[in-house]
Amino acid sequence: MKAITEQKLANKNVTPTAMRILVMNTLLAQNAAISLSDIEKSLAPADRITIYRTIKTFEEKGLVHVIEDGAGAPKYALCLEECDVNEHHDLHVHFNCICCKETFCLPNCKIPDVSLPANFSSTEMNLIVKGICDKCAN
Amino acid sequence: MKAITEQKLANKNVTPTAMRILVMNTLLAQNAAISLSDIEKSLAPADRITIYRTIKTFEEKGLVHVIEDGAGAPKYALCLEECDVNEHHDLHVHFNCICCKETFCLPNCKIPDVSLPANFSSTEMNLIVKGICDKCAN
DNA sequence: CTAACTAATGCAATTCCATTGCATTGTTTT
DNA sequence: AAAACAATGCAATGGAATTGCATTAGTTAG
Numbered sequence: 001m002k003a004i005t006e007q008k009l010a011n012k013n014v015t016p017t018a019m020r021i022l023v024m025n026t027l028l029a030q031n032a033a034i035s036l037s038d039i040e041k042s043l044a045p046a047d048r049i050t051i052y053r054t055i056k057t058f059e060e061k062g063l064v065h066v067i068e069d070g071a072g073a074p075k076y077a078l079c080l081e082e083c084d085v086n087e088h089h090d091l092h093v094h095f096n097c098i099c100c101k102e103t104f105c106l107p108n109c110k111i112p113d114v115s116l117p118a119n120f121s122s123t124e125m126n127l128i129v130k131g132i133c134d135k136c137a138n
Numbered sequence: 139m140k141a142i143t144e145q146k147l148a149n150k151n152v153t154p155t156a157m158r159i160l161v162m163n164t165l166l167a168q169n170a171a172i173s174l175s176d177i178e179k180s181l182a183p184a185d186r187i188t189i190y191r192t193i194k195t196f197e198e199k200g201l202v203h204v205i206e207d208g209a210g211a212p213k214y215a216l217c218l219e220e221c222d223v224n225e226h227h228d229l230h231v232h233f234n235c236i237c238c239k240e241t242f243c244l245p246n247c248k249i250p251d252v253s254l255p256a257n258f259s260s261t262e263m264n265l266i267v268k269g270i271c272d273k274c275a276n
Numbered sequence: 277c278t279a280a281c282t283a284a285t286g287c288a289a290t291t292c293c294a295t296t297g298c299a300t301t302g303t304t305t306t
Numbered sequence: 307a308a309a310a311c312a313a314t315g316c317a318a319t320g321g322a323a324t325t326g327c328a329t330t331a332g333t334t335a336g
Contacts, residue, residue: 015312017312017314036294037292047314049315053314066208070264072293073292093254106254106255106258108255109252112250113250114247114249117244119271119272120269120272121269121275123236123269124269126208126264127265128264128265131259131260132258132259133258134256137258153284157284157285158284185285187285187287187325188284188285277336278335279334279335280334280335282333284332286328286329286330287326287327287328288326288327289324289327291322292321293320293323294321295319297316298315299317300316301313302311302313303311304309304310304311305308305310
């Protein structure tokens, strides 16, 4: 696994330090988006500020994207490979389950076009859907 | 104007106190969504905590809705009359201008249907579009 | 009309999280 | 090996959300 991790970092010109590999592995191990404090907890007693800066670096380099799901703290999830610093291709829907509180990326669920009023142009879109996920549906 | 204000409060069973009328008038005077600190500034030196609780009350009673535009602090905007505590009919698009930094409701711009994966159901959707608004477009 | 009650307010204090400064350590380059 | 640069860890700051509690206002019952 470490090979994959370091490769991901190298692909985006992020020097693979010990801390960065730890954070990346934590992200890889998730299937839901996680908050900064989630990462802190699972990496305790690692330094909180370093984790914070690591995530910031990942974000700047296009490794992760931020999801504001309205649950208080922003959450982070790995980007797809095609992601780019300049143009995040994360135009997928994010789903926040009101039951299990998890937030998932739905990479196959694209945001439909919206027709904006005259003279409005869009550069970025974020769609958060709240509801019940498949696991909680039963 | 005060008549309209008090009517709006009464419609949602919110007793119209002096502070609530002030906050409601502040909201009515805006065409963009505003943050808590915006309200605090325009109502200074009124008590910050009371404003905070007033907005919370408005939110619970379906008078305002929260917009997480990713600009740090949540912003608030008046709901349409049809809004209800249980089912917010605010399925309109919110637009955040990266130029003037304002966030508007686009009440005529509805969120299109998205096809969720099997066994996912949605109760609420929030679509934030970032871009350039008509005023900044020229 | 007043006592009792409930709702709203204001202040103090706390907590949580984001962010920055700075000194130290590790890594790369020449 | 020295110089230059990047990453880290700790301390400290700052802003916003949130709660507790005592006071005040407004409503209702007797």
